[in-house]
Amino acid sequence: MTVAQQTPAITTRSTATPPRRNGRWSGYWHLLMARMLELKREPEVVFWVFAFPLLLAVGLGIAFRNKPADAVSVAIVDPAGNLQVMLANSPQHDLFRPHVLPQQEAETGFRLGKYDLVVASDGKGGFAYRYDPARPESVLAKTEVNDALQAAAGRKDAVATTATASSEPGSRYIDFLIPGLLGMNLMNSGMWGIGFALVDMRQRKLLKRFIGTPMRRGDFLLAIMTSRLVLMVLEVGLLLVFGILLFHMRVLGSLAAIALIAGLGSLTFGGIGLLTASRAQKIESISGLINLVMMPMWIFSGVFFSYERFPAVIHPLIKALPLTALNDALRACILEGTPILHQWPRLLVMILWGGISFVLALKWFRWT
Amino acid sequence: MAAAIQCRDLRKTYDSKVEAVRGLNLEIQAGECFGLLGPNGAGKTTTIEILEGLLAPTSGEVFIFGHTWHENEREMREWLGISLQETRLSEKLSVRETIELFASFYREPRSSDEVLEELQLTEKADAWVGKLSGGQRQRLAVATALVCNPKILFLDEPTTGLDPQSRRQLWDIIRQFQQDGGTVLLTTHYMDEAERLCDRLAIVDHGQIIAEGSPADLIERLGGHHVVEFSTSGNSDGASLQAWRGLPSVESVREDSGVIALNVKEPHLTIPALLEAVGQRGSELQHLTTRQASLEDVFVRLTGRHLRDE
Numbered sequence: 075m076t077v078a079q080q081t082p083a084i085t086t087r088s089t090a091t092p093p094r095r096n097g098r099w100s101g102y103w104h105l106l107m108a109r110m111l112e113l114k115r116e117p118e119v120v121f122w123v124f125a126f127p128l129l130l131a132v133g134l135g136i137a138f139r140n141k142p143a144d145a146v147s148v149a150i151v152d153p154a155g156n157l158q159v160m161l162a163n164s165p166q167h168d169l170f171r172p173h174v175l176p177q178q179e180a181e182t183g184f185r186l187g188k189y190d191l192v193v194a195s196d197g198k199g200g201f202a203y204r205y206d207p208a209r210p211e212s213v214l215a216k217t218e219v220n221d222a223l224q225a226a227a228g229r230k231d232a233v234a235t236t237a238t239a240s241s242e243p244g245s246r247y248i249d250f251l252i253p254g255l256l257g258m259n260l261m262n263s264g265m266w267g268i269g270f271a272l273v274d275m276r277q278r279k280l281l282k283r284f285i286g287t288p289m290r291r292g293d294f295l296l297a298i299m300t301s302r303l304v305l306m307v308l309e310v311g312l313l314l315v316f317g318i319l320l321f322h323m324r325v326l327g328s329l330a331a332i333a334l335i336a337g338l339g340s341l342t343f344g345g346i347g348l349l350t351a352s353r354a355q356k357i358e359s360i361s362g363l364i365n366l367v368m369m370p371m372w373i374f375s376g377v378f379f380s381y382e383r384f385p386a387v388i389h390p391l392i393k394a395l396p397l398t399a400l401n402d403a404l405r406a407c408i409l410e411g412t413p414i415l416h417q418w419p420r421l422l423v424m425i426l427w428g429g430i431s432f433v434l435a436l437k438w439f440r441w442t
Numbered sequence: 443m444a445a446a447i448q449c450r451d452l453r454k455t456y457d458s459k460v461e462a463v464r465g466l467n468l469e470i471q472a473g474e475c476f477g478l479l480g481p482n483g484a485g486k487t488t489t490i491e492i493l494e495g496l497l498a499p500t501s502g503e504v505f506i507f508g509h510t511w512h513e514n515e516r517e518m519r520e521w522l523g524i525s526l527q528e529t530r531l532s533e534k535l536s537v538r539e540t541i542e543l544f545a546s547f548y549r550e551p552r553s554s555d556e557v558l559e560e561l562q563l564t565e566k567a568d569a570w571v572g573k574l575s576g577g578q579r580q581r582l583a584v585a586t587a588l589v590c591n592p593k594i595l596f597l598d599e600p601t602t603g604l605d606p607q608s609r610r611q612l613w614d615i616i617r618q619f620q621q622d623g624g625t626v627l628l629t630t631h632y633m634d635e636a637e638r639l640c641d642r643l644a645i646v647d648h649g650q651i652i653a654e655g656s657p658a659d660l661i662e663r664l665g666g667h668h669v670v671e672f673s674t675s676g677n678s679d680g681a682s683l684q685a686w687r688g689l690p691s692v693e694s695v696r697e698d699s700g701v702i703a704l705n706v707k708e709p710h711l712t713i714p715a716l717l718e719a720v721g722q723r724g725s726e727l728q729h730l731t732t733r734q735a736s737l738e739d740v741f742v743r744l745t746g747r748h749l750r751d752e
């Protein structure tokens with residue numbers, strides 16, 4: 075009954091509104107807008123993509139700030155008190171922060187990293203050093219304290235030298251760190267923003283629902299990649315502006331060059347993210363996979379410290395990692411202003427990783 | 443004109459072990475509302491997804507208005523509105539944004555406002571999908587299918603888990619679509635839904651069609667017109683079941699946890715004879731009801747199981 079009564083209404087309705095026609099790119103635009111809206115409305119994304127790198131930069135920036143005349147923290151074990159006097163009389167005395175302590179306490183503090191070095195008198199006029207060869211500051215402390223003590227005891231330098239502390243913008247730890255954080259952030263958001271998002275959509279059967287429509291599959295992937303690029307501009311811009319304002323970072327390379335490298339980096343990791351996500355059915359398995367793929371790069375690619383510390387034999391391998399290439403390219407561009415064309419081997423590494431991943435991903439990708 | 447949906451000898455074996463669909467033939471005419479009725483695991487979802495071109499059959503052929511899925515998939519997708527059994531749409535998009543997104547994939551979609559109105563979602567147009575009730579979500583899923591102005595609407599268990607009012611709302615929407623000349627294929631394990639909504643239906647069990655026809659026709663052919671259910675004091679056995687079968691106008695007998703159900707053509711002939719027979723055996727009638735036969739009776743008659751056995 076009700077249906078019969080409603081029928082005339084339907085007829086008027088369909089004549090009243092003329093059908094609308096969608097153009098070729100309508101699907102792409104809507105997919106892109108939907109993706110951007112979703113990202114904007116996801117508080118976790120805002121935190122991980124924008125707040126987290128800034129917090130890291132601030133935290134590490136403070137931990138490694140340039141202390142005035144970076145004082146060496148020395149534990150002294152000398153009941154007789156000779157050591158303190160000698161150290162205080164040495165020409166370099168303002169370099170040291172001496173702590174006179176009993177043996178036990180000095181060693182505990184050393185083990186915890188509170189002191190860089192323990193100096194103990196051996197009771198016969200000589201000294202014993204305890205230092206940790208794996209800690210650069212400990213090695214340095216040993217050399218400096220030894221020099222000071224020898225000088226105080228009357229050694230003469232054979233050659234006169236002077237030293238200048240280098241804390242100019244461009245050569246500090248924070249300058250090294252920020253391009254590394256940029257690279258790391260591009261990797262993280264590429265892998266999670268694409269890999270995780272796709273598997274989530276697959277698990278929710280949304281991908282299957284999409285391919286039940288005439289949606290062009292290429293447009294869908296293109297929209298996902300575009301959203302990544304838009305986000306990249308925001309991520310990189312924010313971190314750079316932050317570095318410049320707060321840490322007086324100097325950017326030598328052109329913005330266009332930085333944008334090009336960062337854009338290529340985000341597409342590379344987008345491609346790798348896509349490949350990682352091409353088959354996984356569950357978000358649990360993709361989380362594990364993403365961490366597995368990113369782990370070597372976290373360790374080797376020189377985000378927080380230079381990979382030069384690893385044995386030289388594995389340097390070629392390290393340099394073949396996409397994040398290493400991205401970090402090196404960003405550092406060379408930002409800190410040294412290296413022209414983009416001189417960086418072609420690094421760009422090639424990224425293009426190969428991204429390109430091959432993308433092609434394989436398209437081949438293996440499952441929509442259901 | 444070619445049938446809206448046709449399939450021949452459809453088979454699907456998962457991982458070369460699970461035979462989900464075993465030789466299915468269907469022919470659904472334009473303008474029909476056709477139902478696949480069957481218990482969980484019968485192979486309904488597998489069948490409908492093969493017909494939708496989302497799943498490749500192990501063997502068999504599918505035609506949509508005479509075209510196969512290998513011909514021109516994109517063009518064919520313009521004709522179909524699909525609602526899958528379990529799609530979780532993005533929670534952080536609004537209802538309108540979701541409908542607009544799906545509309546954007548089609549050449550000539552309907553206006554979103556019109557679809558919102560038709561599915562009674564206008565009030566919720568700006569609410570996030572994550573904030574909708576189950577019934578509203580299901581209507582949104584159907585809205586994403588209807589926005590493309592489809593010729594065929596595929597609905598996989600559209601009302602499972604919904605409250606009665608939401609179910610009736612969806613039924614009205616489906617009927618209205620059909621009134622507009624659309625073709626509907628839906629799956630369900632609710633017999634009342636199949637009975638009220640479908641022009642024709644196929645009962646599916648273990649990947650095969652075990653009966654096909656209009657609901658009234660199936661009930662008449664297989665359910666008996668009426669069902670007389672009773673229980674007596676004292677145990678019944680196989681022999682007594684045979685005795686009940688011999689009563690006038692009885693078409694079939696079954697026993698279900700102590701209750702004996704007779705499929706009966708004319709209850710006014712059966713019941714007096716039944717009372718007499720009970721008296722002769724010296725046992726007492728403990729319970730007696732009569733009702734119209736339903737699809738449930740058809741299913742039980744065919745399989746010996748209930749549709750919704752867990």
Ligand SMILES: Nc1ncnc2c1ncn2[C@@H]1O[C@H](COP(=O)(O)OP(=O)(O)O)[C@@H](O)[C@H]1O
Nearest residue numbers: 456460462480481482483484485486487488489
């Ligand atoms: N992807 C799959 N892999 C393996 N087995 C499956 C898969 N999907 C469904 N099945 C099995 O196929 C049978 C039919 O399932 P389905 O078509 O979902 O039935 P229904 O929709 O009628 O409940 C079930 O036994 C189910 O376990």
Ligand SMILES: [Mg+2]
Nearest residue numbers: 486487527599
């Ligand atoms: Mg199902």
